[in-house]
């Protein structure tokens with residue numbers, strides 16, 4: 146694993162934007178995207194670069210990791226709306242080339258199977274990931290099969306509580322999601338994982354240095370040949386492994 150430490154969240158966002166910007170300039174075809182609090186600064190910085198350079202993304206295809214079951218594409222807490230607000234509305238990717246699972250599909254199981262086929266057919270060049278405090282990636286909670294495919298999953302209480310900050314009330318947080326599986330994620334050519342804050346320090350340490358186990362899904366990334374972790378000092382505070390340091394501003 147290639148580990149890059151940054152001073153803080155702002156530098157993490159800047160370093161990650163620079164990283165993806167290089168890939169976009171060299172004509173990356175399929176970009177896998179993530180949601181959550183962590184990548185918001187990254188999307189902002191990346192958008193700035195794209196627009197400063199008037200760089201067209203009309204040939205780019207994006208696939209998101211997951212979507213809540215029960216939230217339609219127009220629901221303010223859906224990942225569809227998150228992606229519109231933080232990225233898609235600021236760039237020129239044709240909407241028909243931006244994919245997320247449909248949280249309102251009549252059969253979520255069929256939706257997950259169809260999404261799996263889509264992702265496998267497209268093939269992801271670079272997959273962006275965040276990490277849950279319990280080590281989840283996408284919505285693959287502890288106990289998820291390390292070779293699992295896209296499917297319907299139940300969220301843990303911990304994740305429901307963590308994501309309640311985006312909703313008015315915790316009861317409004319959906320209890321299920323469609324997520325790419327860990328096996329699906331592992332087929333991406335390259336993975337870029339972002340982490341910020343002391344609450345992620347144990348998960349980040351386990352991901353980098355712990356034994357590979359379903360109990361901490363992100364540990365499977367040790368088996369991927371091309372993973373870069375960009376994390377701030379707080380998130381790396383319990384990790385011993387050598388890393389390079391992002392100079393920042």
Ligand SMILES: O=P(O)(O)OC[C@H]1O[C@](O)(CO)[C@@H](O)[C@@H]1O
Pocket residue numbers: 179180181182183184274275276277278282283284304308
């Ligand atoms: O970036 P956050 O908000 O801490 O979330 C971490 C992870 O949890 C999720 O939001 C799912 O709960 C992922 O999408 C994200 O990568």
